[in-house]
Amino acid sequence: MGIIDVDNLPYPDGDFYAFEDLLTDKERDRLHEIRAWLAAEVKPHAADWWNAGEFPHHMIPKVAELDVMSPVYRQGYSNLFAGLCHAEMTRADTSFATFMGVHDGLFTGSIEALASEEQKAAWLPDIYAMKKIGAFGLTEPLGGSDVAGGTRTTARRDGDNWILNGEKRWIGNATFSDWVVIYARDLEDNQVKGFMVDTKTPGYSATKIENKIALRTVQNADIVLDNVVVGDEFHLKGANSFRDTNKVLKVTRLAVAWQAVGQQMAAFDVARKYAVERKQFGKPLASFQLVQEQLVKILGNTVSSLGMMVRLAQLEDLGQAKDEQSALAKAFTTARMRESVALGRSILGGNGIVTDYGMAKIFADAEAIYSYEGTYEINTLVTGRAITGVAAFV
Ligand SMILES: Cc1cc2nc3c(=O)[nH]c(=O)nc-3n(C[C@H](O)[C@H](O)[C@H](O)COP(=O)(O)OP(=O)(O)OC[C@H]3O[C@@H](n4cnc5c(N)ncnc54)[C@H](O)[C@@H]3O)c2cc1C
Numbered sequence: 143m144g145i146i147d148v149d150n151l152p153y154p155d156g157d158f159y160a161f162e163d164l165l166t167d168k169e170r171d172r173l174h175e176i177r178a179w180l181a182a183e184v185k186p187h188a189a190d191w192w193n194a195g196e197f198p199h200h201m202i203p204k205v206a207e208l209d210v211m212s213p214v215y216r217q218g219y220s221n222l223f224a225g226l227c228h229a230e231m232t233r234a235d236t237s238f239a240t241f242m243g244v245h246d247g248l249f250t251g252s253i254e255a256l257a258s259e260e261q262k263a264a265w266l267p268d269i270y271a272m273k274k275i276g277a278f279g280l281t282e283p284l285g286g287s288d289v290a291g292g293t294r295t296t297a298r299r300d301g302d303n304w305i306l307n308g309e310k311r312w313i314g315n316a317t318f319s320d321w322v323v324i325y326a327r328d329l330e331d332n333q334v335k336g337f338m339v340d341t342k343t344p345g346y347s348a349t350k351i352e353n354k355i356a357l358r359t360v361q362n363a364d365i366v367l368d369n370v371v372v373g374d375e376f377h378l379k380g381a382n383s384f385r386d387t388n389k390v391l392k393v394t395r396l397a398v399a400w401q402a403v404g405q406q407m408a409a410f411d412v413a414r415k416y417a418v419e420r421k422q423f424g425k426p427l428a429s430f431q432l433v434q435e436q437l438v439k440i441l442g443n444t445v446s447s448l449g450m451m452v453r454l455a456q457l458e459d460l461g462q463a464k465d466e467q468s469a470l471a472k473a474f475t476t477a478r479m480r481e482s483v484a485l486g487r488s489i490l491g492g493n494g495i496v497t498d499y500g501m502a503k504i505f506a507d508a509e510a511i512y513s514y515e516g517t518y519e520i521n522t523l524v525t526g527r528a529i530t531g532v533a534a535f536v
Pocket of ligand 1: 244278279280281285286287288311312313314315357362510513514515516517518519520523534535
């Protein structure tokens with residue numbers, strides 16, 4: 143069972159039903175190793191990075207050494223292990239998990255799912271070693287929830303090359319990444335295709351989005367593509383329609399739902415510790431029944447979200463997980479998360495709104511998780527379509 147020592151409290155953590163016990167011994171040992179590394183290397187510095195709004199570039203070689211890239215596809219671990227690892231990263235620092243979610247999930251996942259064997263052999267070794275960092279460019283200034291049918295960035299075939307024009311918004315890691323996978327509409331057949339773009343290519347520019355109130359450590363960019371020329375060898379051979387792009391999103395949407403689990407585990411860690419330590423009316427906050435109820439609500443939300451994700455990971459391992467099941471998981475866990483972090487913030491009173499006490503960052507970062515990889519509403523509508531046969535959006 144997930145009895146932790148992260149904050150020296152000898153009580154059960156958010157994994158109250160011991161789902162971690164479903165891992166193999168090897169997986170559990172590895173998860174504990176990663177948890178200890180995050181507690182030593184990431185957690186103590188995460189608030190400073192967040193406050194500064196700067197990405198800790200010096201961490202990249204250290205993460206490479208930890209060797210956590212592509213746990214399922216490359217390392218052969220179960221989806222449950224991959225999910226619990228991602229939750230653990232989020233529990234330590236949501237920005238760190240999002241950096242990995244973009245580089246490993248969206249970017250590397252695009253190549254693993256949509257590149258040819260030759261392209262994979264050429265690109266993946268440096269990507270897995272984190273010598274090359276990537277980004278994933280799908281969303282646009284005018285195309286968010288409707289980007290599937292509304293991609294405005296264009297790709298025009300010109301002999302052995304493609305010429306890309308357009309704009310992208312919100313692209314994580316893109317201010318410093320070496321590569322970005324750009325999704326663009328082929329002017330000839332009107333289908334959305336994927337391209338590996340070297341960020342040093344003339345005509346490519348990325349500007350940091352400033353003044354965010356969530357995930358401040360993650361560098362999100364506005365990208366402009368002005369007649370960017372890429373050779374046909376950089377067209378991902380399996381990325382020829384939005385249906386192909388969706389193969390990546392189905393998996394990364396699961397990862398974001400695991401983030402919602404990690405976010406709630408973090409809220410529980412911080413709120414429970416504070417409730418036990420902080421005294422009012424001469425007694426610990428934890429002695430008040432209303433506070434206990436709030437803690438138990440956070441725990442119930444965490445356990446139900448975790449239980450849903452465990453079953454979905456098992457279905458994913460069996461190759462049976464459906465798009466709408468990922469969508470429901472993303473909608474459900476993020477809604478529970480929003481309630482959990484608000485309760486946690488309330489338990490810390492005024493200290494809940496300053497980053498020194500841990501909870502404010504958890505509270506603010508939850509808002510990004512709620513909206514990216516398909517908003518709560520869009521994932522609800524994807525599920526609604528699956529259970530009624532009626533699409534409430536097109
Ligand atoms: C921190 C962060 C990181 C991101 N990283 C990346 C990245 O690396 N790469 C990338 O490509 N994208 C990225 N995104 C983009 C993200 O996926 C989009 O923000 C998301 O898809 C929503 O699009 P939007 O922000 O344009 O909102 P909009 O689509 O404009 O939606 C606004 C609101 O309207 C609602 N709405 C829209 N249509 C409907 C409808 N039919 N019915 C009911 N409600 C509706 C939405 O649910 C939402 O509440 C990131 C976003 C954030 C905030």
